[in-house]
Amino acid sequence: MKALLNVPAKLATSSLVALALSTTACSVNLAEKEVPSPKIDLASIEKDMALGSKEKAEILAASAERLLTPASFMYAAEVAKMALTHDPQNTKARFINAALGPVMELKGVVTRIEPLVKTRPENAGEYYQFKASLQKYNADRSVTEFLLKGAADITTEREAQELIARVILKVDEFRRTMKDLKNEELTLTISEASIKKEMLDEAQHRCWSRTAPGVYEKAAECDLSAAYERKLNRADFEGLQQLAAGYQVYMTVLNAWDLTGLYSKNLSGVSSERYFEILALDSRFGKLRETNGMNLIPEAAQDAVIGVRYAQKMQAELCPNGYETPSNRPGSFLENGFCVENNDVVEKTLAIVEEMAKGGFVNFTREETQLPIDVKANAFKFFETPVRDLRDLQPTSKNACGQVTSIQDGTVGGVFANGEMNLLLAKASEESCKSH
Secondary structure, rough: OOOOHHHHHHHHHHHHHHHHHOOOOOOOOHOOOOOOOOOOOHHHHHHOOOHHHHHHHHHHHHHHHHOOOOOOHHHHHHHHHHHHHHOOHHHHHHHHHHHHHHHHHOHHHHHHHHHOOOOOHHHHHHHHHHHHHHHOOOHHHHHHHHHHHOOOOOOOOOHHHHHHHHHHHHHHHHHHHHHOOOOEEEEEOOOOOOHHHHHHHHHHHOOEEEEEOOEEEOOOOOOOOOOEEEEHHHHHHHHHHHHHHHHHHHHHHHOOOOOOOOOOOOOOOOOOOHHHHHHHOOOOEEOOOOOOOHHHHHHHHHHHHHHHHHHHHHHHHHHOOOOOOOOOOOOOOOOOOOOOOOOOHHHHHHHHHHHHHOOOOOEOOHHHHOOOEEEOOOOOOOHHHOOOEHHOOEEEEEEEOEEEEOOEEEEOOEEEOOOHHHHHHHHHHHHHHHHH
């Protein structure tokens, strides 16, 4: 089943980030002591002439928040979008809409990939068993319908990659939204019962303190009014932005080049070298996809540097314990804190990234690389002018140990100004061969 679900699994990896964020973000405000109505009537909200656009947006955003559970997230997405039609700047609706964006692209994915699965008949049985189990044993019918309701229209790896590309764009949208919300503050409440229990236990635990060695006391007045709330400020938005950027870079690089044949050709047991040779026989394989998204990565990297710089200045507030722990920021969305090191290695790395982001090559001396020449490199070129065909990176020579000593394009698409990649490969393979 692992091979069968290879494509949607990678797709889900990026999307579940958003789902994890969203399912911890909903429900009853204990401070107000109100029991919400068991019914949300969108039509009545829309028709209420006594409400202005911003008021309607607030009510709809709150309704979306209530619907944010693992069983009803798809409804939350619908209501959040409706809220944004009344007020495009509503913070809560923007957060929910962006967080659920990648997940919503997965609608019907189990049914959609069926034709691609059939290209490997040996996996079809396992696929249909999984599908039947989903229909029979999953208690959340809305989720089952969400995953199954769709046309069986993904027949090739290329079509699967287009779906993945749309998910990645939604991850990018989430990242950009977190960037836009940095100066905002947001409070989210929880409605999912299992999550609420954990949060209440944590809040009660914080009411206890050690007053003397071996002596523990509970506070006389333990305020639990905000036990089911999670607050977000700039630190949380920065952290979520960096998390999204990490998934975006990872998934974009995996999905940038055409993978025709990767699943449909049964190459299990084939050596890695022969594996590429067989796939490369198809002229479509390895070509840079038109919707590759690589051009979005430099901006994400630059934003990451800004986030780290911010965190360095605010470590006393963001990471008071000096390491990640829930006691760093209790009650915040990112309770464990936003902890970063501030030393010469980190500073040098940040400076290199900043220089590359400006379009310049960074000089690495021969003392640093142990090569006979200095190395000029700019990793951003890999994303700005990506290699058009993976065949350009095929090996052109190997040493006695069978390790690659050079490739066709020693610049790797312009990353190395003078083709120094081949010098690096030669040195690395020589040292590796000696150790064996």
